Amino acid sequence: MSTTRRGRRPGSPDTRAAILAEARTLFASAGYAGTSVRAVAAAAGVDAALVHHYFGTKDDLFLAALQAPIDPRQVFAPVAEGGIDGAGERLLRTFLSVWDDETTRLPLLTMVRSVFDPERQPLVRDGYMRVVLGPIGTALGVEDVELRMSLVGSQLMGIVLARYVVQVEPLASASHDQLVAAYAPTLQRYLDGVLG
Amino acid sequence: MSTTRRGRRPGSPDTRAAILAEARTLFASAGYAGTSVRAVAAAAGVDAALVHHYFGTKDDLFLAALQAPIDPRQVFAPVAEGGIDGAGERLLRTFLSVWDDETTRLPLLTMVRSVFDPERQPLVRDGYMRVVLGPIGTALGVEDVELRMSLVGSQLMGIVLARYVVQVEPLASASHDQLVAAYAPTLQRYLDGVLG
DNA sequence: GCGACAATTCATCACGTGGTGAATAATCTC
DNA sequence: GAGATTATTCACCACGTGATGAATTGTCGC
Numbered sequence: 001m002s003t004t005r006r007g008r009r010p011g012s013p014d015t016r017a018a019i020l021a022e023a024r025t026l027f028a029s030a031g032y033a034g035t036s037v038r039a040v041a042a043a044a045g046v047d048a049a050l051v052h053h054y055f056g057t058k059d060d061l062f063l064a065a066l067q068a069p070i071d072p073r074q075v076f077a078p079v080a081e082g083g084i085d086g087a088g089e090r091l092l093r094t095f096l097s098v099w100d101d102e103t104t105r106l107p108l109l110t111m112v113r114s115v116f117d118p119e120r121q122p123l124v125r126d127g128y129m130r131v132v133l134g135p136i137g138t139a140l141g142v143e144d145v146e147l148r149m150s151l152v153g154s155q156l157m158g159i160v161l162a163r164y165v166v167q168v169e170p171l172a173s174a175s176h177d178q179l180v181a182a183y184a185p186t187l188q189r190y191l192d193g194v195l196g
Numbered sequence: 197m198s199t200t201r202r203g204r205r206p207g208s209p210d211t212r213a214a215i216l217a218e219a220r221t222l223f224a225s226a227g228y229a230g231t232s233v234r235a236v237a238a239a240a241g242v243d244a245a246l247v248h249h250y251f252g253t254k255d256d257l258f259l260a261a262l263q264a265p266i267d268p269r270q271v272f273a274p275v276a277e278g279g280i281d282g283a284g285e286r287l288l289r290t291f292l293s294v295w296d297d298e299t300t301r302l303p304l305l306t307m308v309r310s311v312f313d314p315e316r317q318p319l320v321r322d323g324y325m326r327v328v329l330g331p332i333g334t335a336l337g338v339e340d341v342e343l344r345m346s347l348v349g350s351q352l353m354g355i356v357l358a359r360y361v362v363q364v365e366p367l368a369s370a371s372h373d374q375l376v377a378a379y380a381p382t383l384q385r386y387l388d389g390v391l392g
Numbered sequence: 393g394c395g396a397c398a399a400t401t402c403a404t405c406a407c408g409t410g411g412t413g414a415a416t417a418a419t420c421t422c
Numbered sequence: 423g424a425g426a427t428t429a430t431t432c433a434c435c436a437c438g439t440g441a442t443g444a445a446t447t448g449t450c451g452c
Contacts, residue, residue: 007447008399015399031312033229037440047401052441054399115361116227116309125362150364151378158354165311166321168346181392182347186382196377203417204429211429233410243431248411250429 016054018044023065028109032062032117066123068107072098072132080139087140088188089180095156096176099164112160129153142191151190159183200243212250214240219261224305228258228313262319264303268294268328276335283336284384285376291352292372295360308356325349338387347386355379 009015022043026035037058041048055061075098079090098104111127114120129150137149159179163171171179189195205211218239222231233254237244251257271294275286294300307323310316325346333345355375359367367375385391 004401005447006401006445008401008449010448012449013399029314031229033227034313036438038438048440049402049442050400058440113312115357116312117230118225121362125364129362129364147366147378150358150367153364154354154358154367155351155382156354157357158350158352161311161353161357162346162350166317166325168321168325168349170343171346171350182343182386185385185392186351189381190378196381200431201417202415202431204419206418208419209429232408234408244410245412245432246430254410 015044015046015050019046019051019054019061020064023061024106024110027062027065028106028113031110031113032058032120037061062110066107066110069103072104073135075104076132076136080136084140084142084192086188087191088186089184091136091152092156092180092184092187093176095159096179099160100176105164108160109164112157112165137191140191144195148190148192148195151195152187155183155186155190211240211242211246215242215247215250215257216260219257220302220306223258223261224302224309227306227309228254228316233257258306262303262306265299268300269331272328272332276332280336280338280388282384283387284382285380287332287348288352288376288380288383289372291355292375295356296372301360304356305360308353308361333387336387340391344386344388344391347391348383351379351382351386 019040023035023040026040026043030039037051038048040061041051044051051061055064076091076094079087079094082090099108111123114123133149133153133156134145137145137152142148159171162168163174163179215236219231219236222236222239226235233247234244236257237247240247247257251260272287272290275283275290278286295304307319310319329345329349329352330341333341333348338344355367358364359370359375
């Protein structure tokens, strides 16, 4: 906006929403440290001061961007209702559907990349492993629930990295059925199979 | 060093090695972006200009820190020599021994955290998946080698995140035998088992 | 139409970053 | 012992960062 003057723009542009959407995209692709407030502002077509006006500090913006449009615990609830048989497949299909939907994927990507950020790492351990996966295992009546759900979580995280982050072929372009065929037996064994 | 003067220090302090060691530690724990040249210098007890003197740019320092003391391909070679039977377990034990040795773990951690860095992501795809895992699959005569080795890679990456990065219990403190009992059957099925 | 309020940009700040060059001290070679 | 070379710090640079406050513009209610 090289000809921009001070003052309010005409009409009702929802610049706040534009800022939030761009923040979600940039935090997901470049992480917290790799995303500057100015970059978010530029992508939204506003001045950086407006970002602070609406969201406060960069930390506050980050937290706002992390708010998923839906509660993951609700999404995964059906997995637990079907009982332990076939739970591996149901869990995986639900997981894939969440990750293949861009609306939910961006905040999730942001959270996952936080595993390497000492200040934000609790997001993954407490948010994903404890709040999302833990209750599923408990509801399914999984034995040795902490061990088994952490095995499950390790494979799911591996899938995220391979398919969604590094985009290794042929995993990146595999269909849900193909992934289920390969991974569901693994998840099922981790849930109720023989662990040696 | 509040009383430091200009000029060479007496004796033969190996400041270059000190800088490199600190760089390895910091890049592994804070990543490229989260590690400043001044932080490395401070940790090594020298002035930041000395880092540039010895290593050039920050990028050059990063590459130097990435040089593992040993070639991972040599470490994993025995896995391929024993044939496909039991390869899952041999691969996992070798993998764990490399990761549980701090000398090799730091550069590996640095590389793994690069999955989220667009500029350095090829390190994982090309370095780990293609150069290390790929040849193992080929040497073992694995069918559908690209698919199967990417499945293997996805679980190994998940183990890295869960055990070494997020340090989820009980995986973080599990013995190698416990991990083998849980994961080796998964890796073996990915190598030569039924994938559906 | 006027005043209050909200939205928006411009101008600025303190600080940290990667990096450069000159001054200084120690070691080595002749 | 002198000069060359190497190691080391100090001083400085340009730039980008998160953030603040004042000036300006548009909308709404009376």
